[in-house]
Amino acid sequence: MSSQRVDAKVVLLGKESVGKTSLVERYVHKRFQGGPYQNTIGAAFVAKPIQVGEKVLTLGIWDTAGAERYEAMSRIYYRGACAAIVCYDLTDSSSFTRLKFWVKELQNCEQQCKIYMCGTKSDLIEANRSIRQVDYHDTLDYAEEVKAELFETSSKTGRNVDELFQKVAEDFYNSTAFQVMTGTSILLQQERETAQRQRRSCCHH
Template structure:
């Protein structure tokens, strides 16, 4: 069986324990595991079809390891990505510092990659506002400065997760890269059809 065609490569980056794996689990499988996940080593990959307008795109989602010892490996996974979801934990200010590191990395190494900032664990803040360590307005200001989109999400409740991936897919659908890819595919199909008619 041929491997599934991926239209858009999406990479998740961020400090360990910010909830990248939970985010993917909630989006792809509609489930939430309350206990700790086993740490991702390297990266985990999943392909997910998504409807945008009259087209179905396949997002190839790479969930990367957050531990700093895997940093060099993460660079391999974000190469050629059209979108990066950079996650931080709303209850952990150090994870926002780490987010800034990844945003700068992407801007230096992958200028074509669109950045989405994702604050995780919003359900914890709804339960107790005093544990919020990353101010929404500070994050919004930074997102505007970096020309990034900002979402606050909860993998536990599902808040804003479908909306985040829908926005990633729509932005890609409306991008020049998608138009070029579609034209190349159509040309390739026409050439293949043409070669069989004598």
């Protein structure tokens, strides 16, 4: 049976500097660039094909800005998303508080969007457990409460990064929302153009 391409819109949300861009870099390009990234303005878009059974799904991944001043813009990007990866930094308790804000936003505005909670920088915890500020069991309880999947990842080592996105793709494949889509390349081009327009608009304000 030949492979068929479909698109699944995936959005990354979370506090500034939790490591969303590093997560995408590790998954898409299999690399980790140490040091701080330039802050994302608006959102960055990347398309990534992924094999699920006999199908090839094309994940359209939106890496949104984390700064609170971009909240309204982030809402634009997660509209219609089938999955949201909400990130928090395992060494920053305030980032988990921010995660709860985004979970509530999704529950109120995008009830059909499946939520994946992603704890980042697990390599730092493995090196020094005393710097963990977000308890695993507390996050697991919260994930069960909001019916979310939970992953603890490291973009530096690659721990659980591929597994996270594979789970997103498999869940979409097995969901009632799954459908074979035509005109994929046109859709992806439209997504890219939207991202470019938003970035240009932000830069001029």
